[in-house]
Amino acid sequence: MSPAAPDLAALARWDTPALSNALRRTDAGADGQEYTDGSIHRVAGPTMAGIAVTATMRARRPGGDAVPVAELHRAVLAVGGPAVVVVQDLDEEPGAGAFLGEVNGTLLAALRISGFVTNGRVRDVPDLQGMGFAVHAAGACVARAHMRLTAVGVPVRVAGLDVAPGDLLHGDGHGVLKIPAAAAPALPALAEAVRAEEQEVVSWARSADFTPERLLALKRVRH
Numbered sequence: 001m002s003p004a005a006p007d008l009a010a011l012a013r014w015d016t017p018a019l020s021n022a023l024r025r026t027d028a029g030a031d032g033q034e035y036t037d038g039s040i041h042r043v044a045g046p047t048m049a050g051i052a053v054t055a056t057m058r059a060r061r062p063g064g065d066a067v068p069v070a071e072l073h074r075a076v077l078a079v080g081g082p083a084v085v086v087v088q089d090l091d092e093e094p095g096a097g098a099f100l101g102e103v104n105g106t107l108l109a110a111l112r113i114s115g116f117v118t119n120g121r122v123r124d125v126p127d128l129q130g131m132g133f134a135v136h137a138a139g140a141c142v143a144r145a146h147m148r149l150t151a152v153g154v155p156v157r158v159a160g161l162d163v164a165p166g167d168l169l170h171g172d173g174h175g176v177l178k179i180p181a182a183a184a185p186a187l188p189a190l191a192e193a194v195r196a197e198e199q200e201v202v203s204w205a206r207s208a209d210f211t212p213e214r215l216l217a218l219k220r221v222r223h
């Protein structure tokens with residue numbers, strides 16, 4: 001990776017809400033943040049941070065629009081660091097067939113991806129749980145159906161989040177957050193500052209100093 005690349009390991013030590021709190025203190029503010037809605041959840045794996053590699057797929061009906069999976073593998077390798085593979089299932093009713101299962105997952109694990117995100121479904125879930133990368137999906141499904149990748153390296157939209165190739169993504173059990181590249185270097189220190197402030201409140205609430213009367217007297221707005 002180039003020297004200007006974000007410190008993904010440093011970001012991966014934080015939970016996603018903490019980085020969202022940190023982002024509020026940058027130009028992104030509260031409204032400039034992009035993250036997944038609740039329509040997908042983490043199915044497997046740890047906190048992830050990585051660079052988006054995108055693809056689209058279809059599965060419900062057959063079609064002559066397949067592109068080789070090798071294109072995805074090439075794009076993952078081109079990142080030169082931890083990639084998060086983001087696959088948009090383009091079917092009107094997504095989830096008929098899974099791209100990610102034991103075999104595709106093992107190949108992507110061998111390429112050292114840090115995460116996989118889809119609005120569709122995945123299968124071979126017990127195997128995915130041991131692969132070491134995070135999996136965020138709408139759920140599990142039974143079949144492969146007519147699954148094929150239909151494009152690699154295109155802009156995608158997954159669970160309300162627009163993702164372009166090269167975007168920086170962070171995710172945990174709360175969801176997936178897109179981190180503006182310019183903001184990334186400042187985030188660990190900002191997250192540390194927010195945490196210190198929050199822990200002051202938490203420690204006080206647990207201390208002998210705390211009384212309901214003192215809490216009301218503070219007229220707190222936020223917490």
Ligand SMILES: O=C([O-])CC(=O)C(=O)O
Pocket residue numbers: 098099100101102103104105123124144147
């Ligand atoms: O059949 C597929 O391509 C999906 C799958 O279950 C696997 O990768 O093991």
Ligand SMILES: [Mg+2]
Pocket residue numbers: 101102103123124
């Ligand atoms: Mg399988």
